[in-house]
Amino acid sequence: MKTNYSQYQTTSAEPIAANMLESFRAVGYSMEAAVADILDNSISAGARNIWIDFDWKGADTTFAIKDDGCGMDNDELINAMRPGSKDPNEERDARDLGRFGFGLKTASFSQCRKYTVISKKQNNDSCFWTWDLDYIYHHAKKWELIASLPPGNWQEQIEALTSGTIVIWQDMDHLLKDTPVDDTKAKRKFLETMQLVKNHISVVFHRYIENNKVKIYFSDRGIPAWNPFMITHDATQNFPEEPLCNGQVRARGFVLPHKSKLTPEQFKEGEGIRGWNANQGFYVYRNERMLVSGGWLGLFRKEEHCKLARIMIDLPNNLDNEWQIDIKKSVARIPAGLRDQLKAYASEVRAYAVEVYRHRGKVMQRRSTSSKFEPVWVEMQKDGKRYYEINQLHPFIAQYDLKTLRPLIRLLEETLPVPLIVINESENPDSFFRPYEKTPTKELTDLIKTVYKSLLNNNAPEQAKNRLLLIEPFNEYPELIESL
Ligand SMILES: Nc1ncnc2c1ncn2[C@@H]1O[C@H](COP(=O)(O)OP(=O)(O)O)[C@@H](O)[C@H]1O
């Protein structure tokens, strides 16, 4: 039934400008998420270059983001400054990174009390407008922009571009309230925040940077890309792509190489800023722009032994509702209808990651040959519980007559300190020695030689060596086997 509104008396209930703008400030952006939201606009405007810079002056510091995108004319700029400048339900260009028509305002106000946008469209005069919370609070008491420019050569900068836009933040009270210009401690803290901004950009926009779609400079130095997947490394395991939602959404799993397969530099690169454990999980992209970096979106917990698993998910920009993309573009939720499928896929990737983690990357080798891998310990199950037994078929162990030693072996098997090992490994990952790492090489070589000799009874030398490569822990030392 359609409501007939003409029957009602009406009254205006306009929002109180100052209160409303103050509330914008509480959306909860971090500095880095706020900057990323401004960059989204630059990229959507077709920018090839983006320059981020600041001029340290304590509380009077300015922070600016300049782009050489299409720019805006005066009317467009005023509309861009308007909260809710676009209908969130409106279909957008497939490359557009915006959605709610709020980002410029909410991101800027989250960090500062006053910001100016100066813009120039090709063959147009430049224009600028400023939102100033103090002006609105104490003077205007309504939604009113002022035509003021912060001190500096902003106009010259914009005129130097064919087209482009500069967003200038002033009065950044959250970071710099009442900070004197010579407060070195505050300055150090500010620079640390700038480092966070750079790191965030290198992750969130890595595809744009890698593909040379856009160059992003911080204080005139290009920000490098951080790709989470180590795609070009030989030992990275690639899972087949899983199409979801009729192919609109794509998931692709990766298991990154075990530490033993990486040089220290590669290990550091793969670890990223947050470390291996924190970087496991889903990486959700919307139009090539990363929304979520790591974590399992509520499907699983982060676990030490799954830390090599990373899964790429690609979304178009017309599924924002389904994935509940928030204003800050830092949250996404898996739609109920996709949970089971995505969980099954992620479980496979995680299971493989666990194998690589446990066997130090030797899994491939074990799978690709017909001979069997001989571990020292084998995992057993009974009544749904696990325990570990010595593998009596292991070629070294099999040389002994174990009958008389049975009670001793039983004692060792029954008292293996599993809980302690688990706790230590989760609290201090990678802090255990490899087998024989702390033992003199001679001892290990002697051990290998003994087994090699016994293998030579039934095998040609080359065959015997190949078998050694499949016997724990000799598989960890192929160079010793080779030198036999
Ligand atoms: N750097 C820029 N270059 C050109 N246009 C811009 C720029 N920043 C903002 N705009 C315009 O302002 C509008 C509002 O931006 P914003 O508040 O971030 O909301 P949204 O990105 O969701 O549309 C954009 O849709 C765009 O038309």
Ligand SMILES: [Mg+2]
């Ligand atoms: Mg935007």
